[in-house]
Amino acid sequence: MSTTPRKIAFIGLGIMGSPMAANLVKAGHTVTGYNRSRPAIDKLVAAGGKGAGSVAEAVADAEVVITMVPADPQVEEVILGEGGVLENVQPGTLVIDMSSITPQTSIKVATAAKEKGVRTLDAPVSGGEAGAIEAVLSIMVGGAADDFADAKPVLDAMGTTVIHVGPTGAGQxxxxxxxxxxxxxxxxxxxxxxxxxxxxxxxxxxxxxxxxxxxxxxxxxxxxxxxxxxxxxxxxxxxxxxxxxxxxxxxxxxxxxxxxxxxxxxxxxxxxxxxxxxxxxxxxxxxxxxxxxxxxxx
Missing domain, CATH: 1.10.1040.10 (N-(1-d-carboxylethyl)-l-norvaline Dehydrogenase; domain 2)
Structure with missing residues (x-):
């Protein structure tokens, strides 16, 4: 059980995201998930999480937002796009993108987030579906050291090797x-x-x-x-x-x-x-x- 439960929005409940979100629930966090297909949301609800009908609804009162989507276009759409994360979170929110994308896109996201007072980390993972299910992922994190320290208890619920590797983009x-x-x-x-x-x-x-x-x-x-x-x-x-x-x-x-x-x-x-x-x-x-x-x- 996490010593400090957080309100977490999890966007992207696919092969990797679904078990990762479930492990955050197991760690004692309040997790609200959003996915384009409803069955993935229902699966998280069955595991003890909450479901949302949109990105905006999922992130409305989140302290931490995690995105786990396939590629750069989806990251830009979900975080930067209309109705996306940055339009709907409060200043000070920590946005952790765990997708695998280009370092340039992570930097673009961080720059846009900074203008709105939102903190970001790029934190892609390795370990595959089995690692996600077993919560033994390797997580490589780029961003500010203070933000990494804030995020680490959350990331520890999903992985066993969680390491800060440098500034924004370094994780990617x-x-x-x-x-x-x-x-x-x-x-x-x-x-x-x-x-x-x-x-x-x-x-x-x-x-x-x-x-x-x-x-x-x-x-x-x-x-x-x-x-x-x-x-x-x-x-x-x-x-x-x-x-x-x-x-x-x-x-x-x-x-x-x-x-x-x-x-x-x-x-x-x-x-x-x-x-x-x-x-x-x-x-x-x-x-x-x-x-x-x-x-x-x-």
Whole structure:
């Protein structure tokens, strides 16, 4: 139970946002949720939260507003747009955007919020659906140190690694690096799976022993069952990872950082999307390796 319950508005109750909001309720906060589709709101209400019929209604008396939406256009619409967060919150409110977007959009949001006396943090997350459900997300936070200190008890209800990484936009920069590492990691795990299968090795046993050594990773632990069973219900969609690879390649170019392997991973993610795999979990990069191996992919 949180020692200081807060009135929190949570905008965006999707695959990640829904369990994150539920964990805030479990921590003792008063959480009012808004989502475009009503079933997600009803799910939060069933978990002990409150529902709202609009962004304006959700944020009306909130001390903290959290947004968790797919991409930059939705962040701008929800926070900056007509009927959005900044039109309806009181000065001093803390707005925490936990979406994965460009650092430039986070800075744009912060600049507009500052003019209205509203505080902001960019706090994207890593850990996928399982991490959101288990409240073990890694949360990388950009913004003022005082605002981070104010937000940390709230963020602690959703993650176990909650770190202030720098000024506004820094959280998104670190998240871009995270998505770079994850994409490359998933790709090489997928390549290893096809290699092991072609060699006739016991795949589950092989992945178990690899997970216990230097080749082990959170990606391997979280995604090996997806790959073994060819079950790709989305925890994090390829469509969204494609968006994130665009962010990291653009951000890296802006600071003249080479991404030779990352650029190839970005192309492979784009290829998976072009082949119709965009709605699937990003572990479905395995399907691209199977295509390269001449296998028929259904």
């Amino acid at each position: 920069t670190v998240k871009a690096a995270n998505q770079l590492i994850v994409a490359v990691n998933i790709q090489v795990v997928a390549e290893a799976v096809v290699f092991l299968e072609n060699a006739g090795v016991d795949l589950p046993a092989a992945l178990d022993v690899l997970a216990g050594g230097l080749a082990g990773s959170t990606v391997l632990n979280r995604k090996k069952a997806n790959m073994v069973n060819r079950e790709f219900a989305p925890g994090f969609r390829i469509d969204l990872h494609h968006k994130d690879m665009g962010i990291v390649t653009a951000a890296a170019r802006a600071v003249e950082a080479p991404l030779p392997i990352g650029s190839l991973a970005a192309q492979l993610v784009a290829s998976a999307r072009a082949n119709g795999d965009g709605p699937l979990d990003h572990s479905a990069l395995l399907r691209g390796v199977e295509r390269l191996a001449g296998r028929e992919v259904n």
